[in-house]
Amino acid sequence: MTRPMLFLSALTAFSPLSFAAKPLARAVDPCALVSGQPFVLPADALACWKSFPFNETLRQNVLINNIARVFDFYTFEDYYLDSPPPFQESTANIRAGLARINTTKYETDYDFNIDLYNFITQLNDGHTRWFPNCYGTYQNLLPAPVVSLEIDGLQGVYIIPDLVALVTLLGPLYTSLITIDWQRLAGARVISIEGQDPYSYIDFIAKTVSGNYLDHGVRVNSVFSSYRLSGAAYSQRFGDLAGPTGVAQTSLTFQVIVANSTTIETVTVPYVANYLGATFTDGPSYWANNCVATADTNGVDLKASAGLTSVTPKRRQPKGNIIDKSNSSAVGLPPQFEPTLPTVGGAEGVMKSYILPGNQTGVMFIGSFEGDFNGFQNDTESAIAAFKAADVTRLIIDLSNNGGGFVCLGQFLHQYLGSTKIGYPGFQSTNRANPLARKIVASDIALGVNAELSFYTADNFAFLNGTQMPADYDYMTPDVPIIVNGQVDLNSQRFHDTCEPTFVVPIPDTPPFPLANIAIVGNANCASTCAMFSTLMNEKEHSKMAVFGGKPLEAVQFKGMAGNQVLEWVDIDSEIKTANLQDDPLAPVDLLVNGDFRHNWRTAWSFLDENEPIAYVSELPQFRFPYTLDTYNNPQNLWLFVEKQLFA
Ligand SMILES: *[C@@H]1O[C@H](CO)[C@@H](O)[C@H](O)[C@H]1NC(C)=O
Ligand SMILES: *[C@@H]1O[C@H](CO)[C@@H](O)[C@H](O)[C@H]1NC(C)=O
Ligand SMILES: *[C@@H]1O[C@H](CO)[C@@H](O)[C@H](O)[C@H]1NC(C)=O
Ligand SMILES: *[C@@H]1O[C@H](CO)[C@@H](O)[C@H](O)[C@H]1NC(C)=O
Ligand SMILES: *[C@@H]1O[C@H](CO)[C@@H](O)[C@H](O)[C@H]1NC(C)=O
Ligand SMILES: *[C@@H]1O[C@H](CO)[C@@H](O)[C@H](O)[C@H]1NC(C)=O
Ligand SMILES: *[C@@H]1O[C@H](CO)[C@@H](O)[C@H](O)[C@H]1NC(C)=O
Numbered sequence: 001m002t003r004p005m006l007f008l009s010a011l012t013a014f015s016p017l018s019f020a021a022k023p024l025a026r027a028v029d030p031c032a033l034v035s036g037q038p039f040v041l042p043a044d045a046l047a048c049w050k051s052f053p054f055n056e057t058l059r060q061n062v063l064i065n066n067i068a069r070v071f072d073f074y075t076f077e078d079y080y081l082d083s084p085p086p087f088q089e090s091t092a093n094i095r096a097g098l099a100r101i102n103t104t105k106y107e108t109d110y111d112f113n114i115d116l117y118n119f120i121t122q123l124n125d126g127h128t129r130w131f132p133n134c135y136g137t138y139q140n141l142l143p144a145p146v147v148s149l150e151i152d153g154l155q156g157v158y159i160i161p162d163l164v165a166l167v168t169l170l171g172p173l174y175t176s177l178i179t180i181d182w183q184r185l186a187g188a189r190v191i192s193i194e195g196q197d198p199y200s201y202i203d204f205i206a207k208t209v210s211g212n213y214l215d216h217g218v219r220v221n222s223v224f225s226s227y228r229l230s231g232a233a234y235s236q237r238f239g240d241l242a243g244p245t246g247v248a249q250t251s252l253t254f255q256v257i258v259a260n261s262t263t264i265e266t267v268t269v270p271y272v273a274n275y276l277g278a279t280f281t282d283g284p285s286y287w288a289n290n291c292v293a294t295a296d297t298n299g300v301d302l303k304a305s306a307g308l309t310s311v312t313p314k315r316r317q318p319k320g321n322i323i324d325k326s327n328s329s330a331v332g333l334p335p336q337f338e339p340t341l342p343t344v345g346g347a348e349g350v351m352k353s354y355i356l357p358g359n360q361t362g363v364m365f366i367g368s369f370e371g372d373f374n375g376f377q378n379d380t381e382s383a384i385a386a387f388k389a390a391d392v393t394r395l396i397i398d399l400s401n402n403g404g405g406f407v408c409l410g411q412f413l414h415q416y417l418g419s420t421k422i423g424y425p426g427f428q429s430t431n432r433a434n435p436l437a438r439k440i441v442a443s444d445i446a447l448g449v450n451a452e453l454s455f456y457t458a459d460n461f462a463f464l465n466g467t468q469m470p471a472d473y474d475y476m477t478p479d480v481p482i483i484v485n486g487q488v489d490l491n492s493q494r495f496h497d498t499c500e501p502t503f504v505v506p507i508p509d510t511p512p513f514p515l516a517n518i519a520i521v522g523n524a525n526c527a528s529t530c531a532m533f534s535t536l537m538n539e540k541e542h543s544k545m546a547v548f549g550g551k552p553l554e555a556v557q558f559k560g561m562a563g564n565q566v567l568e569w570v571d572i573d574s575e576i577k578t579a580n581l582q583d584d585p586l587a588p589v590d591l592l593v594n595g596d597f598r599h600n601w602r603t604a605w606s607f608l609d610e611n612e613p614i615a616y617v618s619e620l621p622q623f624r625f626p627y628t629l630d631t632y633n634n635p636q637n638l639w640l641f642v643e644k645q646l647f648a
């Protein structure tokens with residue numbers, strides 16, 4: 001949420017008298033105790049979550065009959081056996097992990113799901129996540145988000161100086177549950193967290209909580225609080241220390257030196273959990289409203305649903321994006337830190353553009369590649385027209401916390417900045433040719449299905465010479481075996497994307513700015529389509545790449561998850577059902593619970609080394625800067641700093 005949600009029902013839902021009137025026939029239902037309350041203590045939220053006993057039928061449904069089979073489509077499965085440096089932390093034997101979870105004894109359904117959630121999260125691929133809705137309804141919030149700042153030439157960890165302005169935005173229902181004088185922690189220097197050096201503890205959170213990004217250094221930046229655009233609004237993430245998913249942690253103990261003091265003191269700061277799920281009154285209604293599969297959980301045969309409407313189905317756009325559950329643990333950036341310069345060009349969508357004083361440098365802050373597909377292209381065209389009209393010659397693109405989005409919008413922006421001169425604006429791609437995938441492609445051909453209903457059919461793609469493949473072309477026959485960590489991995493033939501026909505604004509014949517005058521900046525939390533775009537700008541156009549933040553002396557890649565196209569469970573299930581293969585023994589079965597196992601379905605191959613997925617190529621930025629008091633939550637100050645540093 002960008003602004004705190006208020007649940008007025010919270011004021012009336014719970015009256016002790018109504019319980020006292022009931023016979024003491026059963027133990028108190030822990031979910032009834034927290035129902036109707038937007039903010040509760042994490043231990044109380046956890047008691048509700050842990051009130052549902054472990055159920056073997058659900059384990060077999062989720063783990064063995066669904067997730068284990070979806071993993072057959074996961075492009076990076078074999079890479080995980082031994083992730084190359086510097087990504088070695090993201091190493092796991094996926095099949096051994098699933099087998100362990102299949103035989104572990106669990107007390108509660110929560111214990112099973114959280115073990116599975118943590119195992120898949122720690123693959124550190126935001127495209128490949130298990131989100132059980134039942135246990136994603138609460139989020140912990142600590143009134144002490146942290147940042148790494150350089151002050152007087154020294155880097156250290158601090159509680160955010162804008163603490164009071166930010167936390168106040170959560171509203172009095174939140175702050176009334178915080179039992180300490182949290183306001184005085186604003187700007188405090190952190191000496192230790194849970195008895196450890198603060199950067200070591202942040203490394204620990206990056207390793208065990210954050211997920212999403214293969215590179216450890218990128219995850220370190222997810223732990224800190226940071227600014228971003230959420231949709232069209234400025235917001236400030238709490239970061240994964242202060243806003244983790246889940247409610248396992250009840251407090252954190254810090255040693256701090258508060259502002260204007262020289263004394264080290266110890267404070268224990270409590271988390272408060274925020275409820276974001278569907279309304280409920282007790283355990284059974286919590287389960288019914290949040291945990292049971294809904295009409296949208298599983299896929300459908302799109303041939304049938306297409307027939308139900310008179311509207312011609314339109315080809316769907318492939319996506320590469322992140323589901324950032326911490327989205328909801330961000331509130332608005334306190335307004336005094338938003339840019340004061342006027343926006344130029346279209347600025348209602350996911351992109352906001354500005355001209356810095358002096359008219360030499362334009363800024364595009366691109367929060368994601370989601371939203372209005374054509375509107376994004378229009379906004380790009382009008383921002384660049386405004387820059388040209390003001391004689392701007394240099395461009396800063398801020399990709400801080402860009403969560404990705406439409407694959408073709410990343411390629412569009414690359415093409416627009418590079419002009420028609422660069423030719424194909426993408427990279428080579430493949431998907432996995434496992435036996436079921438091969439059956440899907442063959443069945444789609446036999447059924448006459450095309451890209452209007454399927455992401456699998458060949459007309460989604462082009463041959464490497466740019467000619468679009470015909471829908472009935474079987475690009476998985478013959479398959480292409482590659483050896484990954486000693487395993488034979490069967491791939492499709494290589495192909496290109498077919499984005500160019502979706503470009504609705506004219507592509508310039510020459511680059512609008514010299515490509516060396518483009519600086520790409522951010523906190524490296526740049527997911528998927530954002531990673532593809534920044535990699536193309538680095539590998540092909542040699543733009544200046546700058547990363548802010550991170551741990552001093554620890555490397556940070558400039559891009560995060562560089563998979564390619566993600567399929568949600570509902571998407572791959574629809575592919576299978578549309579190909580009439582739902583009864584195939586290899587097909588994953590419908591989930592009985594409300595959840596989503598998404599996976600990275602396509603690999604993007606690096607332009608620098610076409611035998612390596614972009615995801616596994618180490619690409620460090622040429623420029624690294626610490627955040628300062630002026631820049632950590634103030635995008636305009638950061639852009640002015642970049643202008644001075646990179647274009648002097
Ligand atoms: C984040 O939340 C906002 C407001 O609820 C929403 O508009 C936006 O699409 C969300 N962004 C992502 C990346 O989930
Ligand atoms: C386990 O879950 C299944 C599927 O939802 C349900 O039919 C069954 O009753 C549950 N078992 C128990 C013991 O609750
Ligand atoms: C998982 O456990 C079930 C029940 O114990 C067993 O039948 C099945 O073979 C196991 N599957 C895997 C993949 O380990
Ligand atoms: C610390 O001192 C400065 C300068 O006197 C003052 O502006 C600031 O408000 C003080 N901060 C706190 C938290 O007391
Ligand atoms: C894009 O711009 C064109 C021409 O100005 C306009 O007709 C169209 O409605 C715009 N589309 C969107 C989605 O903003
Ligand atoms: C910058 O461009 C704007 C709009 O074109 C113009 O009004 C302004 O005078 C220019 N400022 C400078 C310092 O050149
Ligand atoms: C591109 O390659 C395909 C497959 O090899 C071939 O059928 C097609 O004719 C080629 N197109 C052009 C324009 O060369």
